[in-house]
Amino acid sequence: MAEIKCTVDNCYYWDSGNICAADAIEVAKNFFGDDKMEAGYLGAEPAKSNQTKCVTFKPAKVKN
Numbered sequence: 001m002a003e004i005k006c007t008v009d010n011c012y013y014w015d016s017g018n019i020c021a022a023d024a025i026e027v028a029k030n031f032f033g034d035d036k037m038e039a040g041y042l043g044a045e046p047a048k049s050n051q052t053k054c055v056t057f058k059p060a061k062v063k064n
Contacts, residue, residue, distance in 0.1 A: 012058040026055040 004020035006013075013022040029046055030053035046052050 006054075008054070008057065009056075010060050012060045013056065014060065022056050024056070026027075027052050028055050029053075 004022075004025060005018055006020040007018050008014055009018075011020075015021040020041075027041050031044065031046075032053055
């Protein structure tokens with residue numbers, strides 16, 4: 001697998017050196033919270049990195 005850089009150090013898959021240690025990752029569009037919430041806009045193509053999200057993220061520690 002390619003080396004994936006990640007700085008989200010509270011993720012279960014984060015490894016030293018800012019590496020994602022997941023076997024596979026899933027990235028999705030992230031337009032929720034944008035002021036353009038019409039149905040047609042939700043199918044739009046991301047133009048910036050902040051318009052994407054890592055779906056693979058899992059908290060490193062689960063609080064009881």
